[in-house]
Amino acid sequence: MGWRAIVVAAAFVVAGCSGFTATDGPEAVTPAPVPEQPTGPAAVPGLTTDGIASPDALARAHRRSLYDRSYTLTVRWTVGAREGVTRLAVEDERRYRYRSEQMGGGYSDRMFVDGATRYNRYRRPLGVKFVRGQSAPARDRFGHVTARLVRSFLPAGPAAIEPHPDGYELVVRRAPDGFDRVDRYVVRAVVAPSGFVRSFVVSYRNTERNATAYHRFRYADVGETAVERPSWVRERWPEATRRGTATTTPYDSG
Incomplete structure (x- = not known):
């Protein structure tokens, strides 16, 4: 065997041994490709780049975004000739004020x-x-x-989505499945990247009753809301403490 053959044979043995040794040790791992993270509207829970994938996912994200957060919420509704307004101011989960009124009916509810x-x-x-009675956290x-x-x-499917200073503005002009005998249906919403729905407006006409319905809510003073004790609480319970026993009184005039 010539020296070249010996060198080639030796190289083959060394290569084989090297290969065996490498196989016997830790295996070389090829890093898995990192999935590309969604950007733009697709990064918002429940949304895609051009519509709404899951109204339920967006609703859950919106509810989570309110936990342990101060805010002032106003909700207005109109159904035909009836209308009402609700205001909720939350300083924290255990300090908040609520007021609801139905216009023209002499009905109002207040809570502190x-x-x-x-x-x-x-x-x-x-x-x-x-x-007066036991409280519950604002989130509950x-x-x-x-x-x-x-x-x-908010129906699933295509929607017009545009950038907004608070995130994105959604516009949908069709009703969800199950909404019968309605037309002129429009939803407008402003949604933050976290899924927090800062404002929401829906309007439509009931063709059977020829009545227009309108529902709207809007959040303000997020992270900056402080709640004071109302005057009606101070007047009715001047001795009020931080824990009360459930009591009721008959209807008082006025």
């Missing part, structure tokens, strides 16, 4: 929560009723309200 105690005042055509009592509006009135 401070720590473990809830104070209520109900105004009816017969008079005023006061109640009211967290579902606006999330339900998003889930109920």
Whole structure:
């Protein structure tokens, strides 16, 4: 065997041994490709670049975004000749104020929560009723309200989505499945990248009753809302503490 053959044979053996040794040790791992992260509207829970993939996912993200956050919420509704307005100011989960009124009917509800105690005042055509009892966190009592509006009135499918200073503005001009005998259906919403729905407006006409319906909510003073004790609480319960026993009084005139 010539020296070249010996060198080639030796090289083959060395290469084989090297290959065996490498196989016996730690395997070389090829890094898996990193999935490309969605950007733009597609990064918002429940949205795509050109529409709504899941109203339910958006509603859940919106509800989560309200936890442990101060805000002032206004909800307005009109159905035919009836209309009402609700205002909720949340400083934290255990300190908030609520007021709801139905226009023209003499009905209004007010609530103030401070720590473990809830104070209520109900105004009816017969008079005023006061109640004091145990409170619940703001998220448990009211967290579902606006999330339900998003889930109920926002249809899945294509939508016009444009950039907005607070995130994105959505416009949809069709009703969700199951909305019968309606036309002129329009939804406009402003959604933050987190899924927080800052404002929401839906309007449509019931063709059977020829009545227009309008629902709107809007958040303001997010992270900056402070709540003061109302005068009606100070007057009715001057001795009020941070924990009350549920009591009621008959309707008072006025």
